[in-house]
Amino acid sequence: MTRGMTMTSTQRGGVAVRDLEPRAAATAAARRAPGRARRRRVSGGATPWVLMSPALAVLLLMTVAPAAYLIWASLRSGTLLNPASSFVGLHNYREVLTDPNVLHSLLITAAFVVVAVSVELVLGLLIAVPLASQSRSNNLAATLMLLPFAVTPAVSAMIFKELLNPNYGWVDHYMGVLGLPSQVEWLSNPGTAWVALVGLDVWQWTPFVALILMAGLQSLPHEPLEAAAIDGASTWQSFRHVTLPMLAPFLAIAVTLRTIQAVKTFDAFKIRTGGGPGDSTEIINLGVYRIALQSFRIGAASALAMVLLILLSLLVPVLLRAVGRNANPEEI
């Protein structure tokens, strides 16, 4: 009996499972029925839980416990300096959700994520295509490509800030040499500050996207492309109608991970603009940071953090689908 079960699981291993789903579900259902008692005998039941518990404890402590605290704190008045608080219901939520600054923060965060990730995706794809053909020079290129995203974000923010200094920064100087405007006060105007912030994100993260897509391109089968070439498809046609569709899972992985990382961005904004000029670059993370850790308005900050958490949790299924299933098709 046990042996038969294992055989089934092993056969399921290795295969591209998506097509097998109905069958897999059936097997799982069949297994569930006599499962409990047998499982306990085979594995000693508690062993996996014992092995899991330290990691689970730390993860719960840093995710579920904070979320529980936020729910509690967001329903109460009071600040860090004046801890005597009372239950105020949804007052904090009403306050943050009707605050035009907060709505502005949420909007510009979304705009930043969409613009930065789109630019990185297009550039990353353009770079990945020439990078995907195997050659010695491409080995070197792939290594060099890695360097920007290894740089500590706080360091690259400082370096970019100095490079864009209007008095002695290299960027303005070389723009002048090329006959472009050379007195740009990058971080003093909302428009140019955004260009500078998106530019840094693109510099830092396009390589990550490019390397994901490069790995994707290298893993694609050759036959469909050869067939397209024999049928007389142009380079563009075979790229558009053969390569791109096959690359879709990798595009999904890149977009999903980059979106999550972009939403978490904090360092670059805090260091380079601090949300300014005015509040033109105050993304939601800076807003939460300011309200919680600088104004100490814990109730309001908790409500805002909960809003952010709820918005982000809507993306969890996307993460599980795009990343989880590709990382481990037979397990999720």
Added chain:
Amino acid sequence: MSAITAAGRLDGRRLATRSAGRVLLWGWLLLTMVPLVFMLATSLKPSGIAKELPPRWLFHPTLEHYRSVLTGGSGTSVGFDRLLFNSFAVTLGATLLTVGLAVPAAYALSMRTFGARKALSSWILSTYMFPPIVAVIPVFVYAGKLGLVDRYPVLIVPYAAFNLPIAVWILRSSILQIPYEIQESAMVDGASRWQVLRRIILPLLVPAIATVAILSAILSWNEFLFALSLTRSAAKTSPVGIQEFTGMYGTDWGKLTAASSVIVAPILVMTVILRRRIVSGLTFGAVK
């Protein structure tokens, strides 16, 4: 005949596309190296010419800035040597904790007899979505109450938690790649789960553990938000500390770039060593 000319014309166009691609690739690489070249060149320039425009490319390189920051010379409220040590201590602690928690967890999640493994794996992956800015509020409040502010554990534990999803997923998929029959036959021969883990799984898991350790080290070394919020001086890490090179009278370029190079150097080396496995790791193994 006409088919051949058509193919030839197509090949010509394909060649043009290909060279355009190569120009783009190397153009991008050249452009993206500018900040790194700026950092390295300025760190070696004598103070007097650091901010000269046009930038001077020929100069006698000097190590004065490196000497100054590494011996804790002026520039930051906490000496840079101390900041580096703190970064190192926190990174080491977080890396050890991550690996120590992730290996047994990943092993449990690979057990076929563990009914909750799919749900738990998915949940662990989904915690990657959890934004640190949300966790920092309660940690800030309670660290204050418990007297943990400005001490290593208040950074080490959160960093380990943030590294865990990636670590567990990398390790679990490596364990799943080990043929299950090996474990099974060992258990038929009377080995316990613990012996299977120690004698069979761990030796085969060394490369994956190395990947996880290096990735955890990089992520912990680079972290900024928690370090900024929860340290004052005793445990302050270098990414937070270097901001102080910008003072009232502008930024000391020599010290900033020398300190930056020192911070970045170890991660650059580790990244180059890991190469493709770093991308695979950061995608939870979804990209091989």
